[in-house]
Amino acid sequence: MIDLHTHSTASDGNLTPSQLVALAVQKKISILALTDHDTTAGLAEAEDAANTLGIHLVRGIELNIDWPRGEFHLLGLGLQQESKSLTDICTSLQEGRVTRNREIMQKMKDDGFAVSYEELLEFSGETTCIGRPHVAAYMIEKKICKHRQQAFDKYLGKGRPYYVERTAADLHDAIFAIQDSGGIPVLAHPLSLYVSWGKMNETLSDLQLAGIEGLEAWHSGVRVGEAMRLEEYARKLGFFVTAGSDFHGEHIRSDRKLGHTAGMREIEDRFWEEELRPALERKKA
Numbered sequence: 001m002i003d004l005h006t007h008s009t010a011s012d013g014n015l016t017p018s019q020l021v022a023l024a025v026q027k028k029i030s031i032l033a034l035t036d037h038d039t040t041a042g043l044a045e046a047e048d049a050a051n052t053l054g055i056h057l058v059r060g061i062e063l064n065i066d067w068p069r070g071e072f073h074l075l076g077l078g079l080q081q082e083s084k085s086l087t088d089i090c091t092s093l094q095e096g097r098v099t100r101n102r103e104i105m106q107k108m109k110d111d112g113f114a115v116s117y118e119e120l121l122e123f124s125g126e127t128t129c130i131g132r133p134h135v136a137a138y139m140i141e142k143k144i145c146k147h148r149q150q151a152f153d154k155y156l157g158k159g160r161p162y163y164v165e166r167t168a169a170d171l172h173d174a175i176f177a178i179q180d181s182g183g184i185p186v187l188a189h190p191l192s193l194y195v196s197w198g199k200m201n202e203t204l205s206d207l208q209l210a211g212i213e214g215l216e217a218w219h220s221g222v223r224v225g226e227a228m229r230l231e232e233y234a235r236k237l238g239f240f241v242t243a244g245s246d247f248h249g250e251h252i253r254s255d256r257k258l259g260h261t262a263g264m265r266e267i268e269d270r271f272w273e274e275e276l277r278p279a280l281e282r283k284k285a
Contacts, residue, residue: 002031004058005075005188005244009243010034010042011062014248014249017046020258025053029259031272033058033244035075036102037127037129038093040082058244061086061178062188064093065169070194075172075216077242078280080182089169089177091273094129098168101130103164104156111161113144132156175211178228180273182217184279186214189221190230204237220242222255224263240279243271 007013008020015023015259018036023031032055035045043059050057059079065072076086103119115138124134137153145151155162169177178185187207195203204215217230218241236242244267247258262269 001029001266002243003245003247004030004031004033004060004077004242004271004276005035005219006247006258007036007048007172008034008042009279010039010045010161011036012131012134012248012265016041016051020247021046021049021053021055021057023258025055027259029257030269031053031056032060033060033077035060035062035077035132035244036064038064038090038097040079040086040090041044045080046069052199059089060183063089063174063178064166064168065081065171065174067193071149071192072168072171073187073188073192074169074212074240075186075214076174076177076181076183077186077214077276078183078283079178083177083180084183085173085177085189089174092238093167093169094109097129099130100166101135104135106160107164108144108160108188113137113142115142115144135162140248150160170208171207171210179211182283184214184276184283185212186200186216187212187239188216188244189225189246190215191217191219191222201233201237204233204239208237208239213240214242215239216242216244218261218265218267220245220247220253222262224265235246240275242269242276 008017009116037044047057049109061076063074085206102117105115122129136148138146139151156197163188175185213233217234218227231241243261245260247256
């Protein structure tokens, strides 16, 4: 069993990189990719733990990309180092995240809620990549909302009073930065692009021409039939295919289990043996 999309406390997961690796070993996972949002800060710790515990770590990252609708996340898998181009993108995205969270807190304060950015930081603990899910949890703690969905539906969702746009990277810059760092760009959870099935083939073809080489067809957020359909698109267009849980920690997203993907299926070794590993080997050749 493998997992090619996970997060740690280096971004917005609730397990440290070494704890994540230890859990992967416990779950009998042999290949694990750590793909924290906008940072490679957890990779050294994860790699040390992986070497000690006898598991293969795929060094990765997940970047937020500028896109007119939905969300565009780009995975970089198989990073060999962090190039200056990748460092610059990560710095910009992290600074933008801080600015965004401060703006959200200020909007809430202006409406009379007893909140503060400093208190949000303290509430979020070790997490260094605070996003709207953390803000929603904080709002529940402050008894502003009863549950996460209410926080998004009433306050934090797009078009709601406390929504603030995220800083995003240019697609071409991000692809270059990943390749410059020795990695391979992979489109994460394609359905989050909010592209209709009728336009999916054309969109994916354009993204492939831009330099994206892999497609995460299998993700915890899609149904099995959708994953199979995405894999079919990938085969026709010439992408290699990956699969991941997008695990952040069971206390954060109970519907995402380490080593499991769409339909709670165990992630098959073929996504490493027949897909990602050959792609990485071709890059090194």
